[in-house]
Amino acid sequence: MTTPAPVQTNKAGLSKNDYRGLPSTLCQGCGHNSIANQIITVCYDLNIVPEEIMKFSGIGCSSKSPAYFLNRSFGFNGLHGRMSSLATGALFADTTLRAIGISGDGDTASIGMGGFKHMVRRNAPIVYIVENNGVYGLTKGQFSATAEVGLNLKHQGTNQYMPVDICMEALASNATFVARSFAGDAKQVKELLKAALSHHGVAVLDIISPCVTFNNQEDATHSYTWGKDHEAPLHEISFIPALDEIELQGEFAEGTVREVSMHDGSTVLLKKLEKDYDPTSRANAFQMLESTQLNNWLVTGLLYIDESKPTLTETFNLVDTPLNRLADPDLRPARETIEKINAMMF
Amino acid sequence: MSEKVVNDFSVTIATVNGSGSQTANVTLLRALFKMGIPVSGKNLFPSNIQGLPTWYTIRVSKDGFIARRDEQEVVVTLNPVSFARDLASVQPGGAFFYADDIKLPIARSDISVYPMPVKQMARAANVSPALRDYIANMVYVGILGYMLGIDMETIKQALSFHFKGKAQAIDSNFSTIKAAADWAAQNLKKSDPYSVAQMDSTSGFVMADGNTAAALGAIYGGLQFAAWYPITPASTLAESLNVFLPQLRKTTDGKQTYAVLQAEDELAAVGMAIGAGWGGLRSMTSTSGPGISLMAEYAGLAYYAEVPVVIWDVQRIGPSTGLPTRTAQGDLTEAYFLSHGDKQNIILLPGSVQECFEFGWKALDLAEHLQAPVFVLSDLDLGMNQWMTKPFEYPDTPLERGKVLWEADLKKLNGVWGRYKDSDGDGIPFRTVPGNKHPSAAWFGRGTGHDENARYTEDADTWESNMTRLKKKYDTARTLVPKPVIKVAKGATVGIIAYGSTEPAVEEALALLKQAGGPKTAFLRLRALPFTAEAQDFIKKYERIYIVEANRDGQLRQILSTVLPDQAHKFRSACHSDGLPLTAKWVKETILAQEEK
Numbered sequence: 001m002t003t004p005a006p007v008q009t010n011k012a013g014l015s016k017n018d019y020r021g022l023p024s025t026l027c028q029g030c031g032h033n034s035i036a037n038q039i040i041t042v043c044y045d046l047n048i049v050p051e052e053i054m055k056f057s058g059i060g061c062s063s064k065s066p067a068y069f070l071n072r073s074f075g076f077n078g079l080h081g082r083m084s085s086l087a088t089g090a091l092f093a094d095t096t097l098r099a100i101g102i103s104g105d106g107d108t109a110s111i112g113m114g115g116f117k118h119m120v121r122r123n124a125p126i127v128y129i130v131e132n133n134g135v136y137g138l139t140k141g142q143f144s145a146t147a148e149v150g151l152n153l154k155h156q157g158t159n160q161y162m163p164v165d166i167c168m169e170a171l172a173s174n175a176t177f178v179a180r181s182f183a184g185d186a187k188q189v190k191e192l193l194k195a196a197l198s199h200h201g202v203a204v205l206d207i208i209s210p211c212v213t214f215n216n217q218e219d220a221t222h223s224y225t226w227g228k229d230h231e232a233p234l235h236e237i238s239f240i241p242a243l244d245e246i247e248l249q250g251e252f253a254e255g256t257v258r259e260v261s262m263h264d265g266s267t268v269l270l271k272k273l274e275k276d277y278d279p280t281s282r283a284n285a286f287q288m289l290e291s292t293q294l295n296n297w298l299v300t301g302l303l304y305i306d307e308s309k310p311t312l313t314e315t316f317n318l319v320d321t322p323l324n325r326l327a328d329p330d331l332r333p334a335r336e337t338i339e340k341i342n343a344m345m346f
Numbered sequence: 347m348s349e350k351v352v353n354d355f356s357v358t359i360a361t362v363n364g365s366g367s368q369t370a371n372v373t374l375l376r377a378l379f380k381m382g383i384p385v386s387g388k389n390l391f392p393s394n395i396q397g398l399p400t401w402y403t404i405r406v407s408k409d410g411f412i413a414r415r416d417e418q419e420v421v422v423t424l425n426p427v428s429f430a431r432d433l434a435s436v437q438p439g440g441a442f443f444y445a446d447d448i449k450l451p452i453a454r455s456d457i458s459v460y461p462m463p464v465k466q467m468a469r470a471a472n473v474s475p476a477l478r479d480y481i482a483n484m485v486y487v488g489i490l491g492y493m494l495g496i497d498m499e500t501i502k503q504a505l506s507f508h509f510k511g512k513a514q515a516i517d518s519n520f521s522t523i524k525a526a527a528d529w530a531a532q533n534l535k536k537s538d539p540y541s542v543a544q545m546d547s548t549s550g551f552v553m554a555d556g557n558t559a560a561a562l563g564a565i566y567g568g569l570q571f572a573a574w575y576p577i578t579p580a581s582t583l584a585e586s587l588n589v590f591l592p593q594l595r596k597t598t599d600g601k602q603t604y605a606v607l608q609a610e611d612e613l614a615a616v617g618m619a620i621g622a623g624w625g626g627l628r629s630m631t632s633t634s635g636p637g638i639s640l641m642a643e644y645a646g647l648a649y650y651a652e653v654p655v656v657i658w659d660v661q662r663i664g665p666s667t668g669l670p671t672r673t674a675q676g677d678l679t680e681a682y683f684l685s686h687g688d689k690q691n692i693i694l695l696p697g698s699v700q701e702c703f704e705f706g707w708k709a710l711d712l713a714e715h716l717q718a719p720v721f722v723l724s725d726l727d728l729g730m731n732q733w734m735t736k737p738f739e740y741p742d743t744p745l746e747r748g749k750v751l752w753e754a755d756l757k758k759l760n761g762v763w764g765r766y767k768d769s770d771g772d773g774i775p776f777r778t779v780p781g782n783k784h785p786s787a788a789w790f791g792r793g794t795g796h797d798e799n800a801r802y803t804e805d806a807d808t809w810e811s812n813m814t815r816l817k818k819k820y821d822t823a824r825t826l827v828p829k830p831v832i833k834v835a836k837g838a839t840v841g842i843i844a845y846g847s848t849e850p851a852v853e854e855a856l857a858l859l860k861q862a863g864g865p866k867t868a869f870l871r872l873r874a875l876p877f878t879a880e881a882q883d884f885i886k887k888y889e890r891i892y893i894v895e896a897n898r899d900g901q902l903r904q905i906l907s908t909v910l911p912d913q914a915h916k917f918r919s920a921c922h923s924d925g926l927p928l929t930a931k932w933v934k935e936t937i938l939a940q941e942e943k
Contacts, residue, residue: 022801051783055790067790067802074780076624076651076791078617079643085573085609085617086624092571092605093625094781115617118610319601322781323570324626328745330603331568331628333594335740341562341590342737345552346376346507 011047019044021068031183031209031224032062032131036069038186039100042193043070046241054090054099058083058112061138062104062131062209070100081112084119087126088312094322095313098197099126106136109145109164120173123201125311127193130166130204131183133211134222141214148221153214167303168289170204171282177203178285178304182227183210188300191268194239195302200263201311208298227298234279234288234301236271263307270302279305348439351539353383353408355419357494359486360432362425364396369508369519370483371402372732376504377496378406379553379734382545386412386850388731388927393578393670399428406542412734413851414927419540420494422486424464426450441538443490458538462489463529471522484519488526493534495541498527552737556702556728560658561586562738563706564630565594568745571622571629573607573615575637578670579726580660583632584608612637616644616657620719623648623655624791626750626779628710630656634726635664635677638684645719646685647793649816652766652775654713654748657681658722660729663925672925673726675846678901681721682875688813692823693875694722695845697831699735701873702728708828711746716823717777725896727927728847749776753784761786764798766812773819820876827874830881835860838868841888842937843881844895845872845902847927852894854930855937864938872902877909885913892937895921896928 007015019040024033043050050072057063059080066075078086083101091099108116108130119128134147141153145164152158170178177199179192189207196203210216210224218225235258240246242265260268260279270279278284285304292299319326357374361367368389375387383406392398405415419440423432426448436442438456446461468482491501502520509515560583564572569591574584587606595603609615615631622629633641638659648655659681663674681693694709696702705722713720749770751763761784766775775798778787789800796812797803835856844852849871856867870884885891885906891913893903900919907914920936922928 049783051781051785051788054780072785072788074778074782074788074790076621077794078621078791079647079793082613082617082644085614086621088607088614089571089573089618089621089623089627089629090625090780092622093627093779097780114610115614118614313605316605317600317602318605319597319603323603323605324779324781326570326603328568330597331570331595332566332741332745337594338566338738338740341594342552345554345558345737346379346504346732 010044012049014044014049016040016044018072019050019070021071024065024068026061026064027213029212030061031133031207031211032065033068034183034186035129035131035189035207035209036065038189038193039069042190042197046194046197048098048197052097054097056083056087056090056099056101056126058103058107060104060107060136062102063107065131066100066102081107081110082115083107084112084115088119088122088124091124091126091313093324095318096322101126101128103128103130105130105132105134105144105146105166109166109169113164113169117169117173120170120175120202120204122312123176123309125201125313127196127199127203127205130206131209132166132206132222133209133215134220135211135215137211137214151220165289165293166206167204168286171285171289171304175204175304176201176306176309179204179302180206180208181300182208182231182298184224184227185231185300188233188237191237191239192302195237195262195268198239198262198264198266199305200307201309221298230296230298232297232299233273234277234299234303235273237301238269238271240267240269242266260305261307268302277301279303348539350541351419352541352543353406353545355540356403356405356415356417357420357422357490358401358403358418358432358435360399360401360421360423360425360428361483363392363394363398363400365483366480367400367402367424367483369480370487371404373487373501373504373508374490374496375404375732376507376553377491377500378404378542379548380500380503381497381542382548383408383542384410384412384547385734386414388414388727390926391671399425408545408547410547411850411854411930413854413930416929416931420538422490423448424482424486439539441493441540443486460489460493460534462486467522467526467529470525471518473518481519481522484522485526488523489530489534491523492527492530493536495543497544498524548734550736551734553732553734554699555582555730555732556696556699556724557583557660557730558586559699559702559735559738560632560706560722560724560729562590563703564656564710565590566741567707567710568628569630569710570604570627571619572631573609573618574632575609575612575615577634577637579662579730580632580634580637580658582730583658583660612640613644616641616655619655620644620648620653623653623713624651624779626781628714629654630658630710632658632660634660634662635680636667638677638680642685645691646687646689648719649685649689649691650687650793651791652717652777653791654717655719656709656713656722657719658724661723661725663923669925671726673847673896673927674923674925675723675725675848675896676898676901676923677723678897679904681723682905689816690820690876692716692718692720692827694720694828695873696722696724696728697846697849697871697873699728699733700738703738705828707741711743712823712826714748715746715826716774716819717748718819718823723846725847749774751776751778751787752782753787756782756784756787765789765800766796767798768815768818772822773815774822824876824878827876827878829878830873830884831871832868832880832884834868835866838866839889840865840867841884841891842867842869843872843891843893843902844869848894848896851928851930851933855933858930858934859937862934862938864934865941875905877906882910885910885916889916890918891916892918892920892940894928894933895919896923897921898923
């Protein structure tokens with residue numbers, strides 16, 4: 001008889017299994033599955049207790065995916081385009097929790113655009129992931145608002161309209177963390193997710209996540225092939241948790257690396273590639289996105305970050321106890337106040 | 347002069363919207379209230395910031411009838427645009443006061459006519475030119491006050507309340523009022539019969555509006571989260587939260603036990619409130635009809651995912667944009683059936699300002715108890731006008747938080763529970779809320795088909811049994827919602843059902859029917875849907891049931907007819923909707939006309 005190998009656990013004492021979700025019902029090879037897997041890995045690696053995460057989504061293929069990771073986290077798969085409002089209210093329940101929202105390009109850039117931009121401008125503390133494939137999958141292959149001009153789809157003909165750039169919209173709404181990635185670049189997705197989870201405020205992650213069934217033609221800008229051929233990372237990103245020591249040696253030699261200090265004490269290291277890119281400048285980010293459009297690149301990486309702004313819930317000066325654990329004496333004014341209130345009426 | 351009429355008439359004041367006349371009108375109303383005379387005031391205002399005609403109507407009633415009347419014995423006008431109409435509206439034998447700079451013909455010899463030197467006295471007032479228009483309104487307060495016999499001291503008290511004790515504002519307004527009263531004493535000879543006199547019928551009452559009361563009720567109900575979007579006539583409800591929450595619900599170190607957020611639209615407002623409700627917060631939103639229409643999809647999510655949330659609808663007249671500043675009870679069927687698919691919603695129907703307060707906290711209790719959206723239907727008349735009301739009463743039951751399992755509860759259950767399982771046979775399942783650290787606490791909320799453990803399923807039987815349980819839960823709600831208020835005259839054969847702000851008109855109509863030798867009546871004021879057993883028994887008892895409503899279609903009758911089809915032959919509609927509060931005379935005549943058929 002052989003004894004089974006001990007299950008590997010993280011510093012929270014949990015195994016990878018504790019972070020998994022239900023089996024995915026999305027198509028095999030769907031970019032969304034790979035993102036769900038990265039979320040599992042990242043939360044495990046960062047020793048996050050699943051009960052300390054809340055998951056949100058709207059409606060669409062992307063919005064199904066919160067069921068496929070972190071089974072032990074509370075989640076709410078709400079209405080099409082309305083993840084922003086649902087999550088905004090829920091964030092007040094217990095501000096010690098972290099939130100991950102999964103939306104799609106239809107859910108965010110079409111029906112949910114207003115709510116998305118308002119959630120961003122309020123700096124709601126949430127990791128807002130857009131799994132962007134340029135197409136409506138669940139309704140079988142219609143154009144989304146991020147589809148490129150000239151895209152041909154089987155039953156739809158040719159798209160005539162300019163696409164919505166989610167990163168541009170986020171920046172225009174004063175987002176405090178804007179990143180773009182590609183589901184085919186697992187390592188970058190992972191490091192950006194870690195940085196996003198440490199961010200102080202709203203972290204918008206626009207991840208090009210190919211739809212293998214309806215929009216994966218080689219020349220389509222949301223396909224695996226096009227993404228692999230055109231991805232131009234701004235930098236090589238790595239995330240150093242708060243308590244880990246930063247060693248800047250070898251490939252991370254001084255002068256070639258930018259350090260971004262996160263609000264929670266962790267650090268994001270950005271290794272310079274062809275050109276140096278400063279992600280703390282909003283003007284740079286706009287310029288970069290503009291040239292991306294002109295030159296047909298898939299620029300990925302951390303486009304913009306600002307750790308200094310207060311988050312939505314911080315602007316309220318709430319009590320330290322989570323609001324949803326308060327009871328009668330904290331919630332109902334004392335009996336003697338009613339007379340004063342009545343005296344305030346005429 | 348005909349026989350004196352004391353404390354029993356209506357006054358209407360016609361001014362220009364945005365001219366600051368509201369201060370003057372409310373001052374008159376409050377002064378009369380302080381004189382101990384039962385009184386009501388209704389602002390009949392346009393949807394406009396400045397320039398359109400606006401009216402304010404005050405009724406004094408020694409008998410305590412405070413519904414609006416169509417007949418106006420005393421009319422004041424400062425507005426040349428509405429002058430002819432205002433003049434025509436004075437009852438024969440009545441009094442007409444007008445600003446004497448309006449040079450228009452007055453071809454009536456059956457009324458008393460009093461010019462008022464409004465512009466002249468406003469110019470004489472010792473205020474900056476910017477304040478002249480405002481002070482002009484105080485001229486009619488002074489003249490009307492003198493001519494009707496309003497106690498100057500109560501006028502001063504009303505001003506002091508309005509200006510929050512600020513001496514300069516009180517004094518400058520009061521000196522104009524005083525000067526105007528002196529002018530009237532020297533220059534006008536009273537030739538109409540209408541006057542007021544001190545009574546003692548308002549002690550034990552305060553004056554407040556329903557929106558303020560609703561906000562305060564919610565605060566005493568432990569409200570923790572509110573999201574809203576500005577809309578007439580609901581805005582002042584959320585604004586009152588912002589006034590009173592900081593006074594009542596901060597900890598000693600100044601921290602908040604609540605959050606109020608102005609959303610980007612009503613879709614987001616209700617979404618945020620539902621998110622917070624799911625998170626375990628006592629949560630609400632407040633809006634009016636157009637906002638309710640926008641909230642439809644989310645209301646269905648809250649119903650089906652079973653999330654507590656309170657939705658206040660301060661009704662205005664619709665459909666569509668309608669008349670944003672006019673009242674109606676036109677959202678009843680909308681709220682009852684709101685959202686697609688099978689469902690009925692829980693609706694509370696406050697009939698007074700005091701009840702706005704009471705239902706403010708009770709709605710939050712019911713929402714958490716039943717894990718469902720609870721609608722509260724107020725209206726513009728109740729919400730925005732000042733009413734004399736019994737003081738607000740401190741809640742007599744502790745906060746009802748419903749079936750929430752925390753870590754210790756789950757430990758006792760060995761982590762075995764089902765989010766949508768009917769463990770107690772009342773259709774109400776248990777729930778957990780985020781932050782609960784027990785490993786089996788979490789569940790996945792969704793608007794899609796789910797089983798007892800909140801897992802997605804398309805199984806036909808599971809779908810149907812869950813929907814059957816939701817219906818059972820609605821039957822449980824029937825036993826929990828506020829019961830109707832019933833008043834039965836001896837030997838009554840005819841039932842009358844009404845709800846909400848029409849109560850004063852119906853109460854007075856009952857007295858008028860009695861005077862007119864009409865049928866003996868039993869009156870049921872409905873306070874909630876679903877219909878409780880008491881409401882159903884009432885209907886079965888009487889030969890005919892008149893259902894009085896301020897809407898065109900008789901919406902309560904429609905709902906009652908579907909719920910009690912075997913009783914539907916008894917129902918007779920007394921419904922009317924023109925944007926104004928119902929009058930007792932209309933109610934009486936409508937019932938009598940149908941009785942004679």
